[in-house]
Amino acid sequence: MKTKLYVLYGGKSVEHEVSLKTAVTVLLSIDESRFEVYPVYITRDGLWCTPGRLAKEGLTVERLIARPSYRDTASSIGEILSGVMALPGPKVVMPLLHGSNGEDGTVQGLMELLNVPYVGNGVLASALALDKAMSKEILAQAGIRQTDYRVCRFDEWSSDGMAVVRDVEARIGYPCYVKPASLGSSIGISRCTNRGELRAGIQEAFAYDKKLVFEREVAGREIQVAVIGNERPLASLPGEFIHDRAFFDYESKYMDKRLTMSIPAELSAGLTERIRELAVRAYRAHGCEGLARVDFFLDGEGELFLNEINALPGFTNFSMYPVMWERTDGTSYAALIEQLIGHAVARHEDKQTIRYSR
Template sequence: MKTNVYVLYGGKSVEHEVSLKSASAILNALDRSKFNVYPVYITKEGIWCNLGLLEEEIEDVKQLQIEPSTTVAKSIGEFLAKDFREGEKNIIFPAIHGINGEDGTIQGLLELLDVPYVGNEVLSSAAGMDKVIMRDIFARHGIPQTEYTSLRLHNWKEDEERCYQQVEEKIGYPCYIKPANSGSSVGISRAENRKELKKSFQEAFLYDCKIIIEREVIGREMQTSVIGNDYPKASVSGEFIMERPFFDYNAKYIDGTIIPVVPARLEPAVADNVREMAIKSFKVLNCYGLARVDIFVTDDNQVLVNEVNTMPGFTALSMTPVLWEATDGTTYAELIEWLIQLAFQRYQQKKSILYTRGVEE
């Protein structure tokens, strides 16, 4: 019997369009001789729409979008009652980036449904999505990183001057201001003075009620993919040739100005250190399945962890598949099947856990 793979994509997130690109590639790469493929579109309002069994390749992401005429709760109920083939061999592949998909919310629902799913679980997803929590965990475990501080929206509204002074005294200029929960560089900006800092706060608070401010790191950013469950492996690292001070959303997904270099230009000892730090970060956040760990390497070869992305972009040209192709020849289709196998393994591991007390004799 074939495995039913339900690919969730879209979502109520600023990364909605990025998710469509990832899903299109995943759907086309799944081997139809092994899998029944079901695209499940989640609209920007959060409504679930099952497109049915997919037999042909997706040529345009517009094919993955439909206009629903129902409510969020009703759409989820209809999917579970009518579209989800209960009793068969099923797995969910959440190809959703950002809020409401990568932050543990979808994962929590799937845990309640008791269905295997690809990628990180509730805890690692939530911790990886919240940049402040992630950095607090790194600090607790001695993982090297840049100096940072965080502020909440109500603090800023109550006393703007005090917030700006806190940043200037603790972090200084230049610094980066980011929404605590966001991805794909949405809402992120760089400030070199008070005027730019004010504007950056305004921008970041549009996307979250908590922001993080980080001291700028002068160095090259390495991206390393880590895949596995209890014994994760790290790929070779890759980097991008810098054409801007930092890669905003347009540079990553619209302008096409990013030039990847794989493997990254690192001395062997430094490359090993980066991979070891990537695996350590993966384990510290309790990750399972996959993650992409972004790490700065300074001119004197100091290694500083920037962040862990628990559901990185997943088109055939995204860094994760490119890194594994360069590491050991793993193809895009093989990578997807590897992640599905890991998901089933983790699901079986969790099934052995007792959730009720045993009967005492």
């Protein structure tokens, strides 16, 4: 019997479009001789629905979008759970939901309640990795070096915004970055070189979150590492994007056709191994399982700073994560998906040995 694979995509998130691009690539790559695929679309309003079984031929983002039968979230989720995900036989869920309401542990919690295996990180690791402020606390406790940073909540800003600005200038300085704490794809992030840009960046970031992170800029290279696995995670060879922008923003990541990947990144053998070791340490410190991408800054003096850990990295066939694995050990995109499904099933089976009664 084929395993039923439920692919969740879209979502109530500003990274909705990124999720759709990821879903198209994944759906085109799944081995249909092994998996019976059921796409589940989550609208921008958080309603769950399905476009039905989709043929690979001519599959586009537009064909992934479906119209929900209900106008309230609870009823739409109930329809999918009782009508689609309740089908008999072995099953696994693959959440391809970038950002809030999907990458942050919310959907993962639902899958735990349903007691079904799902690809990627669990509730805690997902929540920690998406929340940059909490992630930095974890990294600090693990003794992993980071750039100088400061966290600000909306109530602090609304009470005395000028005090926040002066404190950032004193502790962080310029250039600095202001970021929504819980978001990805560089959305809502501003690079600030003076007070006016800082105030504007704060206003922009608070449109996406009620908690912000300020960071000192590290001038140099951005190095990325792909990590996969559960109890014994493995790190890929490091890679980097070659670009000439001061700030690698959303448009740079997804629309700049001049971007080129350098995999493996041109680093000494010793530095390569140190980066891979630190990536695994950060992965374990967050309690990650399944996959994550760990990003570093390497300054002009050779000093290394961990930037962030991404629990659901970009996953199209042109994204850094799958390409790093292909160039590390020859793992194809389709084989990588099957590996991740295998890790999901293994973790789920391990959890079935836990006792819930005395």
